[in-house]
Amino acid sequence: MENTSHLNWEFETIAKHTLDILLIVDQNQIVKFVTPSFESILGYRPEEFVGKNAFEPLYPEDRDKLMASHREAIMTKEPKVDEYRVIHKNGEIKYFESRVMPVQNHPDNLVVVSIRDITFRKNMEEELENRKNRYQELQNKLKNYSQDLSTVMKVSDLKTRLLKELKTVIPDSEPKIVVYNRETLTIEGDYPIGLPSHLPKLIVGKLQYDNEHIHILIGDRKEKAYILTIKASSIKESMDSIWLETLVYYTIMVFESLNLIESLMNQLETALQKSERPQWILRLMFNLSEKQRMELSSDLHDTVLQEQMALYRNLEAILKEHRFDNEIDLQLKGILQGLLDTIYQIRMTCNELRPPLLKELGLIRALENLFDYTQVSSTFKIRFITQNTEGLELNEEETIGIYRIVQELLNNAAKHSQANNLQFHMYRLDGTLHLYYSDDGIGFDAEKLTPSFKSMGLSGMRERIQSLNGTIEFISQPGNGLRIKMQIPISV
CATH class of the missing domain: 3.30.565.10 (Histidine kinase-like ATPase, C-terminal domain)
Incomplete structure (x- = not known):
């Protein structure tokens, strides 16, 4: 009797102080016992839950699955572990992990259910998954953006593509691009108040925070500064900031390339008007010529020359293995010599197109x-x-x-x-x-x-x-x- 009393005292002590929820449920899914921690975790007093169906607070979409797991545990007499959602008394959804342990040889097929609140862990997992998906989305967007820039040939097209990308990826960024004329000290377009005093400090590609906005100098063109601005509050994560910096980097490269192309076109137009050829044009022409020579030499060597050599070897083998009339034999030997001359000429042409071992x-x-x-x-x-x-x-x-x-x-x-x-x-x-x-x-x-x-x-x-x-x-x-x-x- 004394031992039984001692055991009851130990059980009551554990039940009152455990951080997890302990339930005893019968085969009809009715709660027979619940620890006081049930109230601190789910908001229900134990007396409110005892005598009721154990699966009532469960999230509807998870209820059938957990009920089936409960029946399987009773049938197999083996423990079962499950994760599911439960609705708090205040309506909040919480995540639980439970371990169901059947009581052996009990006439009511009782099970002891140990329940742990894993809401924090599940929220962290969900947050990590969301961050992973966001990171992958940003990576894919950058890849597509960089590919699209290869077809951009005008600054106006570049501006349009940049604004479209920002509005798509960061919808609340409210992006704008204006042009600041460094000669007249005027701004073309609608821009946040207070920017002009900071213009001299803007550095190409560097994010400048000012008046709840981020200002970025994309580049200068003909004494005009092209400036991108977005709302600072739209950049909520470090990965968004890194994405923005990379996006700007790609944009600056294309902007500079467009400036260079325009400069080269102007030089070329001036040179053509003067009937001159600038050094860079000559270098480009000769380099392209050498590349074409190398490709032609390689093609001749790998195709025509190899085919001629194969014909030569086949005809040579035929002449060695078979005897022909004198006239036919002379004609075939003439063809053989012609093939040899052709092979020699192709080799010489390859050598002239691409001098052997020059490097x-x-x-x-x-x-x-x-x-x-x-x-x-x-x-x-x-x-x-x-x-x-x-x-x-x-x-x-x-x-x-x-x-x-x-x-x-x-x-x-x-x-x-x-x-x-x-x-x-x-x-x-x-x-x-x-x-x-x-x-x-x-x-x-x-x-x-x-x-x-x-x-x-x-x-x-x-x-x-x-x-x-x-x-x-x-x-x-x-x-x-x-x-x-x-x-x-x-x-x-």
């Missing part, structure tokens, strides 16, 4: 190979002299440019000069590469040459030298050969 060998060795190859099939003799070129390192543009100039000089000599001797003299002096060419050919009247002359490919040389920021001088008289002096500043 690996360096300019001097590549020129020596070119002179050796040219000498075999030419009537003139070539002499190549170098001074102070040990360890000469040039960038790719300088290397290919000088190589192409020498190629053109050799082509010109073969087609027009009627020379017996050619001399190339190359030396480095004070950061400048000097290239001197001379021949004993028929020459021409150099005084009649103009900047736009087209004769003998010399205009191409002049433009190539100009693209490398170098100078070129032609010295010639009829019957006295040709001399050319070239100076090219080098990067190393």
Whole structure:
């Protein structure tokens, strides 16, 4: 009797002081007992709940699922753990986690239910999920925005796209873009009061807070500052602030690119009016030309050349394995030789389009190979002299440019000069590469040459030298050969 009394006292002590809710429920889902913590957690006094259906306070959408779990626990005599929502007496929805433990061999199939309030944890999980979804949404928006900017070609289109993005992602930002004229100190458009005094302090891309707004200088164009403003209160999370800064960064890059394109177009228009070609245009043209040559060389080598070589090997194998009449045999061997000549010609064309090992060998060795190859099939003799070129390192543009100039000089000599001797003299002096060419050919009247002359490919040389920021001088008289002096500043 004493032990029973002691156990009852321990149970009552635990029941009164436990932070969790303890319920005893019978097989008919009627509450037989509930701890006092029920009132502090759900607002109902224990006497209000005892004798009633245990599933009454449950959120309607979770009720059937939990009732089925209760029946399964009674049937299997195994504990069950569930999460669900319960409606507080004041109408608030709370999240609970319960563990149902069947009482073994009890005639009413009683179960003891231990219930823990997990509302805080579930709210945190929901908040984390929302933040994760928001982060993913912002990432996707940035990706789409950056892709859309690739098609923007006007500042007005850029402004429209930026405002649309801000209104979509941060609806309460109330974005505006105005133009501040730095010469007249006036603002074009509706802008918050007090901004002008802060304009000199605005830095491109930096968020400036002022009068409950955020001001951002997107960039300057023709003495006009393009400024974005949004409501500061619309940026509620750090991820929103990071998204805004990244969005502005993308916008500034495109804004600067549009300024550069406009400047280049103006330069090009001016140059065309003066019948001139600026250095950057020449460099662009030659770089594009070299890229096309490289692609054509690669295509010829990987397709046409390989096909011709396969035909050659197949025909060669047929001639070795089979015997033909003399006339047919001669015709097939003629075709075989024709294929061999074609293969050789394609290889030479590939080499001319893209000089082999030019980058690996360096300019001097590549020129020596070119002179050796040219000498075999030419009537003139070539002499190549170098001074102070040990360890000469040039960038790719300088290397290919000088190589192409020498190629053109050799082509010109073969087609027009009627020379017996050619001399190339190359030396480095004070950061400048000097290239001197001379021949004993028929020459021409150099005084009649103009900047736009087209004769003998010399205009191409002049433009190539100009693209490398170098100078070129032609010295010639009829019957006295040709001399050319070239100076090219080098990067190393």
